Amino acid sequence: MTLSDSVFTTDRAALATRLKMILPAHCLLTEDEDLRPYECDGLTAYRELPMAVCLPESEVQVIDVLRTCHQMGVPVVARGAGTGLSGGAMPHAQGVVLSMARFNKILQVDRSARTAVVQPGVRNLAVSEAAAPFGLYYAPDPSSQIACTLGGNVAENSGGVHCLKYGLTVHNVLRVRVVSIEGEVFEIGSAAPDAPGYDLLALIIGSEGMLGVVTEVTVKLVPKPELAQVVMASFDEVARAGDAVAAIIAAGIIPAGLEMMDKPATAAVEPYVKAGYDLDAAAILLCESDGTPEEVAEEISRVTAVLTAAGARDIRVSQSEAERLRFWAGRKAAFPAVGRITPDYYCMDGTIPRKRLAEMLAAIAAMESKYQLRCANVFHAGDGNLHPLIMYDAAKPGEWARAEAFGAEILELSVALGGSITGEHGVGIEKINQMCVQYSAPALDAFRRIKAAFDDKGLLNPGKAIPSLHRCAEYGCMHVHRGDLKFPELERF
Amino acid sequence: MQLDDLLERIKAAHDDHVPLRIRGAGSKDFYGGMLAGEVFDVAPYAGILAYEPTELYITARCGTRLAEIEAELAGKGQMLAFEPPHFGAATLGGCIAAGLSGPRRMAAGGVRDFVLGAKLIDGTGQVLDFGGQVMKNVAGYDVSRLLAGSLGTLGLIAEATLKVLPRPVAEQTLCFDFDAAESIAKLNEWGGRPLPISASFWFANCLYLRLSGAQAAVDAAIRALAQAGGKPIAAVDAAKHWISVREQTHPAFAAATLWRCALPSTAPLSSDDSLQAIEWGGALRWYADAPDGLRSEAAVSGGHAVLYRAAESKRCLDGAFAPLSPALLALHRRLKKSFDPKGILNPGRLYAEF
Ligand SMILES: Cc1cc2nc3c(=O)[nH]c(=O)nc-3n(C[C@H](O)[C@H](O)[C@H](O)COP(=O)(O)OP(=O)(O)OC[C@H]3O[C@@H](n4cnc5c(N)ncnc54)[C@H](O)[C@@H]3O)c2cc1C
Ligand SMILES: Cc1cc2nc3c(=O)[nH]c(=O)nc-3n(C[C@H](O)[C@H](O)[C@H](O)COP(=O)(O)OP(=O)(O)OC[C@H]3O[C@@H](n4cnc5c(N)ncnc54)[C@H](O)[C@@H]3O)c2cc1C
Numbered sequence: 001m002t003l004s005d006s007v008f009t010t011d012r013a014a015l016a017t018r019l020k021m022i023l024p025a026h027c028l029l030t031e032d033e034d035l036r037p038y039e040c041d042g043l044t045a046y047r048e049l050p051m052a053v054c055l056p057e058s059e060v061q062v063i064d065v066l067r068t069c070h071q072m073g074v075p076v077v078a079r080g081a082g083t084g085l086s087g088g089a090m091p092h093a094q095g096v097v098l099s100m101a102r103f104n105k106i107l108q109v110d111r112s113a114r115t116a117v118v119q120p121g122v123r124n125l126a127v128s129e130a131a132a133p134f135g136l137y138y139a140p141d142p143s144s145q146i147a148c149t150l151g152g153n154v155a156e157n158s159g160g161v162h163c164l165k166y167g168l169t170v171h172n173v174l175r176v177r178v179v180s181i182e183g184e185v186f187e188i189g190s191a192a193p194d195a196p197g198y199d200l201l202a203l204i205i206g207s208e209g210m211l212g213v214v215t216e217v218t219v220k221l222v223p224k225p226e227l228a229q230v231v232m233a234s235f236d237e238v239a240r241a242g243d244a245v246a247a248i249i250a251a252g253i254i255p256a257g258l259e260m261m262d263k264p265a266t267a268a269v270e271p272y273v274k275a276g277y278d279l280d281a282a283a284i285l286l287c288e289s290d291g292t293p294e295e296v297a298e299e300i301s302r303v304t305a306v307l308t309a310a311g312a313r314d315i316r317v318s319q320s321e322a323e324r325l326r327f328w329a330g331r332k333a334a335f336p337a338v339g340r341i342t343p344d345y346y347c348m349d350g351t352i353p354r355k356r357l358a359e360m361l362a363a364i365a366a367m368e369s370k371y372q373l374r375c376a377n378v379f380h381a382g383d384g385n386l387h388p389l390i391m392y393d394a395a396k397p398g399e400w401a402r403a404e405a406f407g408a409e410i411l412e413l414s415v416a417l418g419g420s421i422t423g424e425h426g427v428g429i430e431k432i433n434q435m436c437v438q439y440s441a442p443a444l445d446a447f448r449r450i451k452a453a454f455d456d457k458g459l460l461n462p463g464k465a466i467p468s469l470h471r472c473a474e475y476g477c478m479h480v481h482r483g484d485l486k487f488p489e490l491e492r493f
Numbered sequence: 494m495q496l497d498d499l500l501e502r503i504k505a506a507h508d509d510h511v512p513l514r515i516r517g518a519g520s521k522d523f524y525g526g527m528l529a530g531e532v533f534d535v536a537p538y539a540g541i542l543a544y545e546p547t548e549l550y551i552t553a554r555c556g557t558r559l560a561e562i563e564a565e566l567a568g569k570g571q572m573l574a575f576e577p578p579h580f581g582a583a584t585l586g587g588c589i590a591a592g593l594s595g596p597r598r599m600a601a602g603g604v605r606d607f608v609l610g611a612k613l614i615d616g617t618g619q620v621l622d623f624g625g626q627v628m629k630n631v632a633g634y635d636v637s638r639l640l641a642g643s644l645g646t647l648g649l650i651a652e653a654t655l656k657v658l659p660r661p662v663a664e665q666t667l668c669f670d671f672d673a674a675e676s677i678a679k680l681n682e683w684g685g686r687p688l689p690i691s692a693s694f695w696f697a698n699c700l701y702l703r704l705s706g707a708q709a710a711v712d713a714a715i716r717a718l719a720q721a722g723g724k725p726i727a728a729v730d731a732a733k734h735w736i737s738v739r740e741q742t743h744p745a746f747a748a749a750t751l752w753r754c755a756l757p758s759t760a761p762l763s764s765d766d767s768l769q770a771i772e773w774g775g776a777l778r779w780y781a782d783a784p785d786g787l788r789s790e791a792a793v794s795g796g797h798a799v800l801y802r803a804a805e806s807k808r809c810l811d812g813a814f815a816p817l818s819p820a821l822l823a824l825h826r827r828l829k830k831s832f833d834p835k836g837i838l839n840p841g842r843l844y845a846e847f
Binding site: 110111112113114115134135136156157159163164167168170171180184185186187188190191192193194195196197198199200202203205206207211223224225226246247249250252253254291292294295297298299351352353354355380382383384385418419420421422423424425426427431435438439440442443444446447449450451452453454465466 | 545546547548549569570571592598599602603605606615619620621622623625626627628629630631632633634635636638639641642643647658659660662681682684685686687688689706707708709710712713755756757758759773776777795796797799814815816817818820821824825827828830831832843844
């Protein structure tokens with residue numbers, strides 16, 4: 001995918017000269033073979049070599065790099081661990097990658113205030129590890145948590161299995177320090193429950209590295225529950241499993257985790273992890289309860305009753321921590337397990353209202369025959385966030401194009417069913433065309449004006465997340481609201 | 494009232510350069526900076542548009558009264574978990590624009606944490622839809638949450654979707670004889686333990702602590718907190734107490750000039766006798782006729798002080814809200830301009846500068 005909406009012409013030699021003046025040699029990469037590891041993030045289908053990779057070690061260096069790029073009109077793409085699945089950290093061919101990998105210190109863990117101050121390159125799981133001696137942990141737990149960084153989490157508003165009960169990144173970050181493209185430092189939010197002025201924290205979180213570069217994050221820590229237990233239920237019909245999810249919520253229960261896998265997913269996973277899944281079931285549900293032992297016992301018995309009434313064919317409750325982890329192991333290993341049975345897979349990320357689940361899965365089954373590709377489904381059932389895994393072989397001509405079209409159709413159906421094109425992976429480069437489907441032209445225009453308020457030259461991560469008007473017109477999905485169109489006199493494609 | 498009526502009014506105001514003062518129930522006229530412009534009464538644009546208990550959301554027009562929303566939710570055993578005050582006729586739009594939350598905020602989150610989507614009419618009269626009705630949506634910037642606390646300066650919130658939660662099965666309030674400093678210390682200690690604390694309120698050397706959740710969890714917490722001297726309060730009295738805190742009819746809020754300080758929960762306590770009440774696990778502290786320097790003291794502690802209630806002249810003179818750094822102020826101005834280029838919506842209500 002080319003970045004036709006963001007054309008820059010950078011003088012590579014001049015850029016290298018300027019960067020050498022502000023960074024020591026070990027913090028700057030400019031040779032093609034050194035740049036290669038940065039050419040893509042977790043979405044490997046899209047690759048681009050940047051002109052330089054900067055690895056700053058101090059905030060002053062970040063400021064200097066950004067100032068330089070601002071002066072020279074050079075695009076900048078911030079990068080955490082590069083585990084993003086929407087191409088958010090894919091480099092710009094005319095630009096610089098600003099890797100925050102060396103900002104890897106946990107600056108403070110305050111037991112009494114239940115907060116931690118960390119640098120953006122700190123891995124998600126490392127925060128919980130540092131808090132563990134105090135009986136605390138950091139709640140958002142993306143499956144990639146051993147690798148992904150807090151900076152990436154902030155940029156993507158990452159979530160995980162626990163987010164139905166404990167929220168997303170936006171609910172668990174109190175304050176960030178941000179450097180603007182002009183090299184100005186902003187403190188947004190605070191260690192208090194709110195801050196004066198607009199809630200800029202809400203704006204920055206999930207902004208995909210397009211509004212500023214995060215150099216420090218204060219997160220909330222929460223007490224570790226004394227106990228967690230998981231119920232595993234299997235169903236003969238996917239629709240029944242979907243109804244069971246609704247019945248749990250209707251009963252007033254918000255589980256700590258509520259995940260679902262369909263038959264192709266369990267079939268891929270079981271030989272790999274031997275979790276003991278019911279291979280004859282059309283779908284299995286995993287429902288976790290956490291809290292005090294009394295609380296968990298009460299909730300598990302209520303959940304079990306609801307699942308029985310909802311027609312589960314089999315219900316098992318984990319009897320030990322080892323068994324709980326085994327039940328989860330399959331869900332957590334779903335991606336690599338699917339990776340073993342197909343040369344390549346394409347992971348989608350749409351959300352839908354839960355009640356449309358059966359409809360969506362039936363539509364995906366129809367798309368499998370339409371595109372002649374298989375698809376396994378794992379998802380965060382509690383909040384309607386689907387992760388269809390479309391299997392393809394990049395070596396076979398035409399398969400990637402079919403997978404891409406398959407994915408786009410799933411996203412567009414998500415919107416039609418009342419959902420969103422992304423629940424947690426972000427728009428990046430991957431879903432930028434579908435933004436034109438989800439949002440009207442005036443709303444997209446408002447996004448562009450917000451972007452301009454932070455970054456008037458459009459240098460931070462250009463071509464990602466917020467499509468240009470031109471791009472939507474090319475995609476043919478331009479929404480015209482009340483005939484209110486910018487530049488109505490111009491021709492459209 | 495139709496959406497078109499709202500639109501037309503703003504379009505006309507935009508064309509004619511007439512400032513508008515958006516008003517829900519007007520229960521908040523005492524709050525914020527100066528009140529300027531023609532009153533634009535949006536309360537008639539009311540009504541619940543969608544409520545899906547098993548999807549955990551409710552969508553309503555801005556003029557819908559909170560009381561109506563909460564009654565609807567109660568019918569399905571659900572609630573607005575941030576416990577906004579109704580204070581008579583408060584509306585959904587005003588609740589989001591004011592961005593203030595009640596006693597459960599420390600446990601459950603504030604208004605902004607529950608906003609899933611909004612239909613906004615910007616200062617040029619364009620309708621903009623942000624967010625939606627699903628729990629997770631990270632497509633585009635999160636403008637719906639940005640609106641919480643924006644005091645109507647970015648646009649008219651015509652409709653909004655909020656996340657709702659089940660009401661807890663069991664609830665019990667305990668009372669402890671603690672002074673302010675001891676209360677803050679205990680609240681921070683308990684906050685680090687897995688206890689189902691859903692609200693706290695200190696006033697006149699008494700700390701009220703509300704526990705909510707599964708019956709078993711509440712019972713276990715009562716046993717755990719008995720050693721600290723927690724005495725249970727009768728359910729009827731407890732319910733009345735928390736409503737008086739939520740609605741600020743409690744004597745702690747009686748002063749004519751009232752300062753609201755949001756601080757890190759562990760911030761040291763300045764030994765000042767104008768301290769009226771402490772909420773939110775130590776993080777929200779109320780002062781009457783505060784001494785000079787309260788604002789800078791709050792800033793040093795990592796928080797901020799709002800001149801919550803005072804004569805309008807004093808609010809305009811001192812600013813109701815803590816001043817922003819020059820860089821942040823410039824950013825605010827640019828954002829305001831991007832939504833309301835002619836500055837016709839609630840000018841000066843948040844900051845005198847825009
Ligand atoms: C196997 C697997 C499982 C996953 N599971 C989940 C999951 O359960 N939930 C979920 O939410 N995600 C999941 N992801 C996606 C990914 O891990 C998250 O999006 C993560 O937050 C990305 O973090 P990162 O450090 O790798 O960021 P990167 O990929 O390096 O960057 C992501 C975005 O953040 C920006 N960015 C990075 N650092 C900064 C900074 N300091 N300042 C400003 N912008 C910055 C980049 O420009 C880019 O736009 C998964 C990924 C994989 C590979
Ligand atoms: C003495 C007193 C104490 C109170 N204490 C608290 C408290 O501590 N915490 C608390 O949360 N509430 C408090 N309230 C209740 C307050 O009324 C609520 O916050 C309420 O939600 C405000 O709603 P409203 O409809 O009355 O808003 P209004 O007073 O009409 O408006 C409040 C603000 O929102 C803007 N606004 C209103 N509707 C819209 C809309 N549709 N779009 C954009 N902007 C809009 C207005 O321009 C104004 O800036 C108190 C009220 C009183 C009288």
